[in-house]
Amino acid sequence: MDNSFFLDAMSWSYSRISSFDQCPRMFDLIYLKCADCVDNAFAQWGSLGHSILERYFSQKADLWDLSQLYKREYTTAVTERFPYSRLEDSYYDRGLEYFESFSGKLADEKEILMVEDRYTAALSGVPVVGIVDLVVRNSSGLVICDHKSRGKWKSKDERRKYLRQLNLYSIYIHEKYGEWPKELWFNKFREGCIDREPFSEIEMQADIDWFMQSIDKIYKTKDFVARPDRFFCDHLCSVREDCEHSESFIGRH
Numbered sequence: 001m002d003n004s005f006f007l008d009a010m011s012w013s014y015s016r017i018s019s020f021d022q023c024p025r026m027f028d029l030i031y032l033k034c035a036d037c038v039d040n041a042f043a044q045w046g047s048l049g050h051s052i053l054e055r056y057f058s059q060k061a062d063l064w065d066l067s068q069l070y071k072r073e074y075t076t077a078v079t080e081r082f083p084y085s086r087l088e089d090s091y092y093d094r095g096l097e098y099f100e101s102f103s104g105k106l107a108d109e110k111e112i113l114m115v116e117d118r119y120t121a122a123l124s125g126v127p128v129v130g131i132v133d134l135v136v137r138n139s140s141g142l143v144i145c146d147h148k149s150r151g152k153w154k155s156k157d158e159r160r161k162y163l164r165q166l167n168l169y170s171i172y173i174h175e176k177y178g179e180w181p182k183e184l185w186f187n188k189f190r191e192g193c194i195d196r197e198p199f200s201e202i203e204m205q206a207d208i209d210w211f212m213q214s215i216d217k218i219y220k221t222k223d224f225v226a227r228p229d230r231f232f233c234d235h236l237c238s239v240r241e242d243c244e245h246s247e248s249f250i251g252r253h
């Protein structure tokens with residue numbers, strides 16, 4: 001089937017491309033078949049953390065209220081269940097610990113420039129969308145920061161993949177501020193640490209190439225083959241109710 005009609009109307013983002021990388025069938029179900037998406041507890045917990053950090057950095061919440069906000073909003077924000085009860089407790093406790101001990105500064109930032117900025121842009125004529133969590137300035141220059149709810153990286157490759165998102169944001173940041181960032185940060189709030197990476201124009205160009213080549217590959221894909229991964233399929237995939245590879249399959253498609 002030729003999907004050009006739908007793909008031509010699409011705005012592209014890192015998360016769209018990485019969903020294709022994770023599983024072509026997931027991309028097809030979400031973006032071409034418009035299947036109903038379902039949430040999961042890990043994503044909801046991450047969204048709650050993001051939301052509280054966003055309110056703090058945009059001065060809509062005070063530092064001393066953050067742990068109370070977390071406690072108050074947890075049950076309405078995290079409505080799905082974690083796969084194991086020990087995870088439920090561990091995630092809740094970790095979030096509370098993070099916000100109770102948060103000093104108000106991530107690292108050595110001196111100025112907050114941008115919070116949760118949704119942008120649209122064009123990259124080689126392709127419409128691109130993104131949401132930048134945070135841009136700050138420290139003594140070395142601009143820093144793009146992404147709040148990450150995940151734990152330790154599984155590998156160097158995994159970390160490198162996530163840096164692609166920040167490198168793509170850097171094009172927008174350069175257009176807006178007229179300078180490249182000096183550093184890329186992951187605020188790993190589950191781990192309670194900042195993972196810093198010096199910005200590299202060479203790596204950014206490699207990531208732009210990856211992005212454009214991935215779009216090309218999606219256009220050429222005729223058969224969006226499933227790439228099952230047991231834990232991801234059963235607990236994380238947002239279209240798991242529509243895919244027979246998940247134990248949550250209920251057979252709508």
Ligand code: SF4
Nearest residue numbers: 023026226233237243
């Ligand atoms: S359940 Fe697994 S195989 Fe099916 S779409 Fe989701 S990620 Fe792909």
